[in-house]
Amino acid sequence: MRILVDENIPLAEEFFGELGEVTRQPGREMTAASLRGHDILVVRSITPVNAALLEGADKLKFVGTCTIGTDHIDTGLLTERGIGFASAPGSNAESVVDYVLSSLLLLSEEDGFSLSGKTVGIVGAGNVGGRLATRLDNLDVDCLICDPPRAEAENREDFLDLDTLIDRADIICLHTPLVADGEHATHHLMNRQRIDALKPGTVLINAGRGDCLDGDTLRERLERQADLRTVLDVWEHEPGVDEALFELVDIGTPHIAGYSVDGKMLGTEMIYQAAMRHFGLPARKKLGQLKPDPWLRKIVLHSWTPPLEALSLCARACYDVRRDMLAFDRYRRRLGMAAGFDAYRREYPSRREFQTLRVELKKNKGGLRDAMEGFGFSVKLGK
Numbered sequence: 190m191r192i193l194v195d196e197n198i199p200l201a202e203e204f205f206g207e208l209g210e211v212t213r214q215p216g217r218e219m220t221a222a223s224l225r226g227h228d229i230l231v232v233r234s235i236t237p238v239n240a241a242l243l244e245g246a247d248k249l250k251f252v253g254t255c256t257i258g259t260d261h262i263d264t265g266l267l268t269e270r271g272i273g274f275a276s277a278p279g280s281n282a283e284s285v286v287d288y289v290l291s292s293l294l295l296l297s298e299e300d301g302f303s304l305s306g307k308t309v310g311i312v313g314a315g316n317v318g319g320r321l322a323t324r325l326d327n328l329d330v331d332c333l334i335c336d337p338p339r340a341e342a343e344n345r346e347d348f349l350d351l352d353t354l355i356d357r358a359d360i361i362c363l364h365t366p367l368v369a370d371g372e373h374a375t376h377h378l379m380n381r382q383r384i385d386a387l388k389p390g391t392v393l394i395n396a397g398r399g400d401c402l403d404g405d406t407l408r409e410r411l412e413r414q415a416d417l418r419t420v421l422d423v424w425e426h427e428p429g430v431d432e433a434l435f436e437l438v439d440i441g442t443p444h445i446a447g448y449s450v451d452g453k454m455l456g457t458e459m460i461y462q463a464a465m466r467h468f469g470l471p472a473r474k475k476l477g478q479l480k481p482d483p484w485l486r487k488i489v490l491h492s493w494t495p496p497l498e499a500l501s502l503c504a505r506a507c508y509d510v511r512r513d514m515l516a517f518d519r520y521r522r523r524l525g526m527a528a529g530f531d532a533y534r535r536e537y538p539s540r541r542e543f544q545t546l547r548v549e550l551k552k553n554k555g556g557l558r559d560a561m562e563g564f565g566f567s568v569k570l571g572k
């Protein structure tokens with residue numbers, strides 16, 4: 190078999206090599222011509238798998254995307270053409286939650302607020318939003334949820350509509366998929382009326398999809414009144430991000446919230462398993478054998494540390510969003526926005542999830558253990 194794989198997917202040779210020849214290509218350069226003769230296509234979110242690309246599907250039997258989002262895939266067309274398909278739901282959800290928590294820690298340090306005094310509104314409570322709610326809940330942070338599809342399916346009367354959530358929340362986190370149409374469409378879910386309704390001081394985070402938020406209107410609001418705190422990992426028109434909006438946000442990163450080593454490698458493993466199922470073959474390779482050890486395995490807190498200090502110490506040691514903000518800024522100054530956006534993602538440094546870090550506590554009191562576990566670290570009580 191011949192397998193065409195995006196250049197930015199780790200372990201493709203290790204997983205897919207047993208099936209045949211693996212060819213790498215930058216995702217934005219994949220065309221019908223490059224697809225010809227391939228049996229399997231493995232992509233990331235930057236490759237639209239549509240009628241134009243599938244012109245070259247002369248032998249194609251299976252498409253996998255090592256991502257959670259599937260808005261770049263014409264799944265209906267794949268079904269019509271009898272081509273198997275799989276995505277990697279949940280693969281990098283922990284990584285996105287780490288990103289959101291690191292951003293909130295940074296803003297809370299800059300502005301001198303405590304997360305425990307804030308109400309966080311989560312829009313889209315699936316794999317990412319649901320895990321974020323659990324971790325915040327563990328820290329006794331009040332969470333409000335807006336997720337109409339789940340509210341309907343599960344009869345959840347405690348879920349709110351988006352306008353009520355905007356009215357009540359201090360921090361708003363968008364984790365919706367991009368859905369173009371239908372009852373629960375999310376294109377410009379955060380539209381002019383909702384962006385104008387944001388209260389001064391609101392923290393707005395978008396780590397879902399850029400098109401879920403009207404970027405022009407957000408830019409206009411920030412130009413008019415610099416009274417919001419904004420964190421954008423996803424943008425309209427990536428990689429050609431609006432420079433003026435980028436200059437105005439507090440934390441701006443190039444769609445890397447889900448880029449932990451753990452999340453990316455799990456995505457590859459999930460697509461490998463789905464492909465093997467599709468071809469009726471045994472999936473012998475396991476990620477456990479292939480994943481590198483984290484650089485930092487353990488932190489020992491020798492004396493009691495106030496929970497918030499301990500959290501920010503360990504979170505910073507493991508993943509600090511500042512690294513991505515500063516590095517991306519350097520890349521875009523050197524290469525220009527679009528080239529810098531792609532180059533930083535291609536050369537992304539190693540990053541491990543909070544759950545890979547073991548925190549050893551010599552003393553536990555004042556809810557320290559609960560706070561550390563609640564934040565996602567694995568905790569051991571030492572002697």
Ligand SMILES: NC(=O)c1ccc[n+]([C@@H]2O[C@H](COP(=O)([O-])OP(=O)(O)OC[C@H]3O[C@@H](n4cnc5c(N)ncnc54)[C@H](O)[C@@H]3O)[C@@H](O)[C@H]2O)c1
Nearest residue numbers: 257258313314315316317336338365366373396397446447
């Ligand atoms: N920034 C990144 O690096 C990154 C990484 C992973 C995922 N994502 C994006 O985040 C999205 C969410 O990821 P997930 O794993 O939680 O997906 P998921 O499918 O598990 O959950 C999405 C949730 O959004 C809800 N939803 C759908 N329409 C809605 C609407 N109109 N209003 C409110 N809620 C709505 C769904 O009911 C579902 O519960 C993905 O689709 C992807 O586009 C971004």
Ligand SMILES: O=C(O)[C@H](O)[C@H](O)COP(=O)(O)O
Nearest residue numbers: 233234235256257258281447
């Ligand atoms: O949907 C996802 O899983 C993420 O948005 C994904 O991690 C983004 O990375 P990309 O596929 O664009 O490299």
